[in-house]
Amino acid sequence: MAKKNGTIVTAEAKKTQKTRRRVYGAFAVLVAAAMLLAVLTACGGQTAATTTQAAATQAAATTAAATEAATTTTAAPVTTTTTAAATTTTTEAATTTTTEAATTQSAATLPAPAPAADGSWEKIQQAGVFVLGLDDEFPPMGFRDEQNEIVGFDVDMAKAAAEYLGVKVELKPVIWDTVLMSLNSGEIDCIWNGFSVTEDRKKEVSYSKSYINSDQIVVTLTGSDITTKAGLAGMTVGTQMGSSTLDALDTDPATRDSFGELREYATFTAAMMDLDNKRLDAVVIDSVAFYGDFNVKSPEAYAVLEENFGREEMAIGVRQADNTWRETLNGALDYLRSSGKAAEISIKWFGKDVVIV
Amino acid sequence: METVNYIIRISPQLLVGVIGTLQVYFGAIFPALVMGVFFAIVKTAGPKPLRWLLNVYTWAWRGVPLLLQLMIMKYGVLPLLGGGGGDFPGAIWVFALNMAAYLTEIMRAAIGAVDRGQYEACRVLGIPYWRMMFRVIIPQSVRIALPPACSEAINLLKDAAVISVISMQDIVRVTNQITTRDKTVIPYLCAFVIYLILTSLLVKVFGLLEKRFTAYDA
Numbered sequence: 175m176a177k178k179n180g181t182i183v184t185a186e187a188k189k190t191q192k193t194r195r196r197v198y199g200a201f202a203v204l205v206a207a208a209m210l211l212a213v214l215t216a217c218g219g220q221t222a223a224t225t226t227q228a229a230a231t232q233a234a235a236t237t238a239a240a241t242e243a244a245t246t247t248t249a250a251p252v253t254t255t256t257t258a259a260a261t262t263t264t265t266e267a268a269t270t271t272t273t274e275a276a277t278t279q280s281a282a283t284l285p286a287p288a289p290a291a292d293g294s295w296e297k298i299q300q301a302g303v304f305v306l307g308l309d310d311e312f313p314p315m316g317f318r319d320e321q322n323e324i325v326g327f328d329v330d331m332a333k334a335a336a337e338y339l340g341v342k343v344e345l346k347p348v349i350w351d352t353v354l355m356s357l358n359s360g361e362i363d364c365i366w367n368g369f370s371v372t373e374d375r376k377k378e379v380s381y382s383k384s385y386i387n388s389d390q391i392v393v394t395l396t397g398s399d400i401t402t403k404a405g406l407a408g409m410t411v412g413t414q415m416g417s418s419t420l421d422a423l424d425t426d427p428a429t430r431d432s433f434g435e436l437r438e439y440a441t442f443t444a445a446m447m448d449l450d451n452k453r454l455d456a457v458v459i460d461s462v463a464f465y466g467d468f469n470v471k472s473p474e475a476y477a478v479l480e481e482n483f484g485r486e487e488m489a490i491g492v493r494q495a496d497n498t499w500r501e502t503l504n505g506a507l508d509y510l511r512s513s514g515k516a517a518e519i520s521i522k523w524f525g526k527d528v529v530i531v
Numbered sequence: 532m533e534t535v536n537y538i539i540r541i542s543p544q545l546l547v548g549v550i551g552t553l554q555v556y557f558g559a560i561f562p563a564l565v566m567g568v569f570f571a572i573v574k575t576a577g578p579k580p581l582r583w584l585l586n587v588y589t590w591a592w593r594g595v596p597l598l599l600q601l602m603i604m605k606y607g608v609l610p611l612l613g614g615g616g617g618d619f620p621g622a623i624w625v626f627a628l629n630m631a632a633y634l635t636e637i638m639r640a641a642i643g644a645v646d647r648g649q650y651e652a653c654r655v656l657g658i659p660y661w662r663m664m665f666r667v668i669i670p671q672s673v674r675i676a677l678p679p680a681c682s683e684a685i686n687l688l689k690d691a692a693v694i695s696v697i698s699m700q701d702i703v704r705v706t707n708q709i710t711t712r713d714k715t716v717i718p719y720l721c722a723f724v725i726y727l728i729l730t731s732l733l734v735k736v737f738g739l740l741e742k743r744f745t746a747y748d749a
Contacts, residue, residue, distance in 0.1 A: 310698075311711045318708045322544045322700075348700040352606070359610060443711040471714055 294496035303342040307362030308348040314466030315368035327523040335506035365491035373513040384487030389461040390422035390478040399404035407432040409455035422483040548705030555691040559626035567634025618697040640674035669721035674744035681737035
């Protein structure tokens with residue numbers, strides 16, 4: 175009896191030992207995995223690289239600011255040579271770095287009529303690449319194709335512009351809600367993705383020339399009774415949340431308030447899907463998104479009202495300090511127009527030339 | 532048939548999303564497990580100031596939405612550490628720390644739930660404290676902690692969708708991208724099935740672990 179008990183106990187003890195070993199094994203694996211990750215994070219995380227990069231960026235930013243100050247001072251004597259006193263007072267404000275920056279600026283050969291040289295274009299030229307921030311869920315301007323590549327009208331335009339400028343373009347998908355933060359933090363060099371020109375945004379970004387118009391149009395299903403803005407009275411109308419379309423509706427409060435209900439969707443796609451399902455009577459939408467995307471997919475399904483809620487322009491957004499970069503982009507847009515590339519790209523995506531540069 | 536063809540056509544893109552989600556998941560879960568167990572031990576037996584610190588940690592990390600933590604990491608902490616790069620490791624640490632906070636509390640409760648007799652027996656046998664912790668108490672508390680930890684592991688898998696804040700492609704984001712492009716809801720159904728498959732696998736793994744750890748229960 176005792177012997178039997180004894181054997182059972184030893185067997186159990188062996189088993190427990192085994193489990194213990196297993197438990198320790200598992201712990202060891204976990205610790206190893208964690209350490210591996212930590213090492214990977216440290217090495218692969220570009221923390222070291224980014225610190226230097228950030229330092230460089232910061233330095234560049236300060237010199238850029240200083241250069242701007244310097245150019246205003248150097249620009250003055252060109253027109254009136256006797257304003258030496260005024261010039262010195264300005265230079266007094268800017269410190270010794272100003273003179274340093276001024277010399278570097280004169281060393282760099284700029285295109286003649288550059289306004290307020292700030293080194294922004296030179297920086298991109300040196301890097302050989304500019305980072306384009308976009309929302310990769312915005313057909314036809316920028317979206318993912320079935321190979322998961324980012325494609326679109328703006329993407330083609332940017333690539334053609336980059337080719338002309340002799341630099342590369344890096345497409346960086348960002349969260350659209352915080353796109354201005356991404357720009358001003360230096361994460362991206364420009365916003366080029368159906369970026370509407372609005373007074374509010376002008377406070378935070380500097381715009382290139384406008385290159386495409388976007389009307390705020392009213393779309394219904396084919397065969398709908400609605401044919402005028404007045405016909406929207408009492409109807410259920412959908413649009414995109416936080417879009418410039420909403421701002422456009424604000425310009426016509428009488429019509430907006432006549433709607434039975436105004437529903438805001440996370441995306442135009444969601445709104446259009448509800449229109450397809452007849453849960454909406456009409457959708458107010460960017461003409462660019464409509465003609466470049468929904469209308470291409472199902473040309474027979476929709477009717478567009480002749481009246482609309484106004485026109486806005488789309489342009490490339492850059493940081494306010496980046497003057498030379500903005501002018502360079504303007505030059506590239508002019509080239510895209512004169513070389514016929516813009517028309518070609520426009521026809522590819524919209525079926526006709528809608529570029530307004 | 533057309534639908535099947537369509538699903539086959541979009542499957543490579545969906546796979547990109549699955550890989551993204553799994554990257555976040557496996558990047559976060561191992562450090563989270565280690566931190567969770569370690570913090571729980573410290574919280575039950577460590578020195579007072581450390582315990583207080585960990586209280587603050589679990590309080591803050593469990594009390595703030597994951598999305599907000601990621602935003603703070605991306606726009607607050609990372610720029611302080613040096614610029615735009617390194618979003619992914621930063622995000623991984625946010626996920627790991629977030630999950631570890633929950634695991635700490637789960638493990639702490641589990642350690643507390645181990646029978647007092649086990650401690651007393653160890654003391655009687657003269658087993659040193661840390662040996663007792665690692666050889667007797669933790670193995671038993673792991674068994675108790677497994678079911679809630681499984682729920683937490685499933686939560687992490689679903690929470691990984693928040694990674695889209697740093698513009699990474701996870702299952703949900705890829706699904707949205709395909710839907711906006713193709714104007715169809717089929718990708719959503721695909722995502723539904725993918726998530727169910729992934730979580731079923733997780734539940735299975737935890738089920739096996741549970742079986743192993745409860746092998747000697749009466």
